[in-house]
Amino acid sequence: MSRCELTGKGPVVKNLVSHSNIKTKSTAMPNVQRKRIFSKTLNSMVRLYMATSTLRDLEHTGGFDQFILSQPEKTMSQRALDIKGRIRRRMNKSAKKSAAAKKA
Numbered sequence: 681m682s683r684c685e686l687t688g689k690g691p692v693v694k695n696l697v698s699h700s701n702i703k704t705k706s707t708a709m710p711n712v713q714r715k716r717i718f719s720k721t722l723n724s725m726v727r728l729y730m731a732t733s734t735l736r737d738l739e740h741t742g743g744f745d746q747f748i749l750s751q752p753e754k755t756m757s758q759r760a761l762d763i764k765g766r767i768r769r770r771m772n773k774s775a776k777k778s779a780a781a782k783k784a
Contacts, residue, residue: 681709682709682710682712682729683710683712683729683757684710684729684730684731684734685728685729685730685756685757685759685760686730686734686738686748686751686755686756686757686760687730687731687737688755688757689710689712689731689734690710691707691708691709692708693705693706693707694706694707694708710733711731711732711733712729712730712731713729713730713731713735714728715727715729715730715735717738719744719745719763719767720743721745721771721774722763722766722767722770726744728759728760728763745767748760748764748767749764749767749768
């Protein structure tokens, strides 16, 4: 069963209802693809499994770095959490360098 590593979207159980109101169980699988996405902060490509709807949301938010930092941590996979931590550390490091440059 596939699951999006950023949003946690997974299979959904639903009922197909006929005209005679007979309910048949079925599962709807998300369209999960393995994608390589460029992170501007890390200056490298990141490979994750993500739903195509997540890709649209990612573009609407303003890029991969903004999207992953705004996501709640309880829905993300461990690999996505590791990438989020790397991005935060890199952003803190660059913020400290720019603060030191302003003092000098």
